Amino acid sequence: MSIQQYQAIKQGGPFKLVTATAPKPGPHEVTIRPKALSLNAIDWKNFRFGATVPGWPTVLGIEGSGVVESVGDGVTSFKPGDEVMNWIQRTQYNGTFQEVYTARDVVVAKKPANLSFEEAASLPIAFLTAAAGVAVGLKVPLPGLPGTEAINPAPKSILVIGGSSGVGSGAIQLLRLALPSATIITTSSVAHHAHLKSLGANTCLERAAQEDSAALKAAAPGGAGVDAILDAVGAAADSPAIYDAFKSDGPKLYALVLTRPGVQLPDGLQSTLVGGQNIIDKNPAAMEYLTKLLAEGKYKLPLKVEVVGKGFEAIEKGLDRIPQNSGKKLVISL
Ligand SMILES: NC(=O)c1ccc[n+]([C@@H]2O[C@H](COP(=O)([O-])OP(=O)(O)OC[C@H]3O[C@@H](n4cnc5c(N)ncnc54)[C@H](OP(=O)(O)O)[C@@H]3O)[C@@H](O)[C@H]2O)c1
CATH class of the missing domain: 3.90.180.10 (Medium-chain alcohol dehydrogenases, catalytic domain)
Incomplete structure (x- = not known):
C-alpha cells in the first residue's frame, strides 16, 4: 500500500507531496493515520536551519493525533481503530507530516473522548x-x-x-x-x-x-x-x-x-x-499518566489551540508563524 508524505525537499523548502510505501510497525510500535498535527518550535528550526535533520529530503513533524492503523509485536495497549495522541522521535522519513507514520507505543496515549483531535494533538510533547x-x-x-x-x-x-x-x-x-x-x-x-x-x-x-x-x-x-x-x-x-x-x-x-x-x-x-x-526513561507509563490526569481534571489544556489551516499544504505558512507564536499551540487539521 502507498501513502503520501509531505517531504521537505531541502532546508527552507520547498515541501512536496511524494508517494511512498506505507510504513509497517516494528515490535512495540504502532502506525497512526493522523487527523491533526501540531507545529512545534523544533519543526521550524529543522525546516529553516536543519537543526536535527539527518538528511534531505525529510519528513518533519513530531506530534499528532489520529487513528491507529496497525500495531507491531508486543503492543498490548492499542489496537487498530483506537483514537490516540502521540509524540515521535523523528528519523529522516518518519515524521508526522504524512498520511501514516510510526510511533513507539510508549509515546502514544488514548485520546480523551472529550477532546477534539486538534486539542489532543497539542498535548504530548x-x-x-x-x-x-x-x-x-x-x-x-x-x-x-x-x-x-x-x-x-x-x-x-x-x-x-x-x-x-x-x-x-x-x-x-x-x-x-x-x-x-x-x-x-x-x-x-x-x-x-x-x-x-x-x-x-x-x-x-x-x-x-x-x-x-x-x-x-x-x-x-x-x-x-x-x-x-x-x-x-x-x-x-x-x-x-x-x-x-x-x-x-x-x-x-x-x-x-x-x-x-x-x-x-x-x-x-x-x-x-x-x-x-x-x-x-524514568517511567514508560508517562503518557498513560497524561490521559489519567486529563480524565481526573488535574491537567488542563495548557494553551489555546489555533487551527492554522487544513491539509498538509497549510504546514509551511503555519511554520512561519512559530517565531512570533505567543501563548498558543498552532495546529493543522487534516
Ligand atoms: N528537548 C525537548 O524534548 C523539547 C521538547 C519540547 C520543547 N523543546 C524546546 O523548548 C522550547 C519551548 O517549546 P514550546 O513548544 O513550549 O514553545 P512555544 O510554546 O512555542 O513558546 C512560545 C512562548 O515562549 C515564550 N518565550 C519565547 N522566548 C522567551 C524568552 N526568551 N523568555 C521568556 N519567554 C519566552 C513566549 O512568551 P510570550 O509571548 O508570553 O512573551 C511564547 O508564549 C523550544 O525551544 C522547543 O524547541 C524541547
Missing part, C-alpha cells in the same frame, strides 16, 4: 517535557507517577521562565499538583498572566523582569530568592540575571529544557538538561 523538567530536572516527583528521585526538602519556591510556552504552562500545572503550597512565579507577556494564574502560578512577571535580578528576587517569598528555576525556553543563557533569582543559601535547582544543540549548563548550580524522553 509539552506535557512530557514539562514532566521531565519537574520530576527529573527539579527532582519533584509527580503524584501517582513513580520512578523519579526526590530532593529533600522539596523546593518551596520555583521560578518558571517562559510560563506561556507549551512546556512552561504544562510545568506550572504539574508543579501546582505536586507542591500544593509552593510559591510558583513565572514570566510571560502580560496578556497571558490571568491564564497562568488560573493554571496555578502565584505571581506573574513581565518578560522584562528576566533582565532585572532585583525584580526577580523581590517576587520570591520574603524577597529572598527562589529554591528552583525551570527554564522552559532556554532564556537564561542570554539573560544571566535569571540566575540571580536563586536564594543564596537554597538548593539552587536549575532545570533547563534543551532548546538548541551544544548548550552549556552553568557552574555552581544543581543543573539538569531535560527533554521529553527523560520522563519516559
Whole structure:
C-alpha cells in the first residue's frame, strides 16, 4: 500500500507531496493515520536551519493525533481503530507530516473522548517535557507517577521562565499538583498572566523582569530568592540575571529544557538538561499518566489551540508563524 508524505525537499523548502510505501510497525510500535498535527518550535528550526535533520529530503513533524492503523509485536495497549495522541522521535522519513507514520507505543496515549483531535494533538510533547523538567530536572516527583528521585526538602519556591510556552504552562500545572503550597512565579507577556494564574502560578512577571535580578528576587517569598528555576525556553543563557533569582543559601535547582544543540549548563548550580524522553526513561507509563490526569481534571489544556489551516499544504505558512507564536499551540487539521 502507498501513502503520501509531505517531504521537505531541502532546508527552507520547498515541501512536496511524494508517494511512498506505507510504513509497517516494528515490535512495540504502532502506525497512526493522523487527523491533526501540531507545529512545534523544533519543526521550524529543522525546516529553516536543519537543526536535527539527518538528511534531505525529510519528513518533519513530531506530534499528532489520529487513528491507529496497525500495531507491531508486543503492543498490548492499542489496537487498530483506537483514537490516540502521540509524540515521535523523528528519523529522516518518519515524521508526522504524512498520511501514516510510526510511533513507539510508549509515546502514544488514548485520546480523551472529550477532546477534539486538534486539542489532543497539542498535548504530548509539552506535557512530557514539562514532566521531565519537574520530576527529573527539579527532582519533584509527580503524584501517582513513580520512578523519579526526590530532593529533600522539596523546593518551596520555583521560578518558571517562559510560563506561556507549551512546556512552561504544562510545568506550572504539574508543579501546582505536586507542591500544593509552593510559591510558583513565572514570566510571560502580560496578556497571558490571568491564564497562568488560573493554571496555578502565584505571581506573574513581565518578560522584562528576566533582565532585572532585583525584580526577580523581590517576587520570591520574603524577597529572598527562589529554591528552583525551570527554564522552559532556554532564556537564561542570554539573560544571566535569571540566575540571580536563586536564594543564596537554597538548593539552587536549575532545570533547563534543551532548546538548541551544544548548550552549556552553568557552574555552581544543581543543573539538569531535560527533554521529553527523560520522563519516559524514568517511567514508560508517562503518557498513560497524561490521559489519567486529563480524565481526573488535574491537567488542563495548557494553551489555546489555533487551527492554522487544513491539509498538509497549510504546514509551511503555519511554520512561519512559530517565531512570533505567543501563548498558543498552532495546529493543522487534516
Ligand atoms: N528537548 C525537548 O524534548 C523539547 C521538547 C519540547 C520543547 N523543546 C524546546 O523548548 C522550547 C519551548 O517549546 P514550546 O513548544 O513550549 O514553545 P512555544 O510554546 O512555542 O513558546 C512560545 C512562548 O515562549 C515564550 N518565550 C519565547 N522566548 C522567551 C524568552 N526568551 N523568555 C521568556 N519567554 C519566552 C513566549 O512568551 P510570550 O509571548 O508570553 O512573551 C511564547 O508564549 C523550544 O525551544 C522547543 O524547541 C524541547
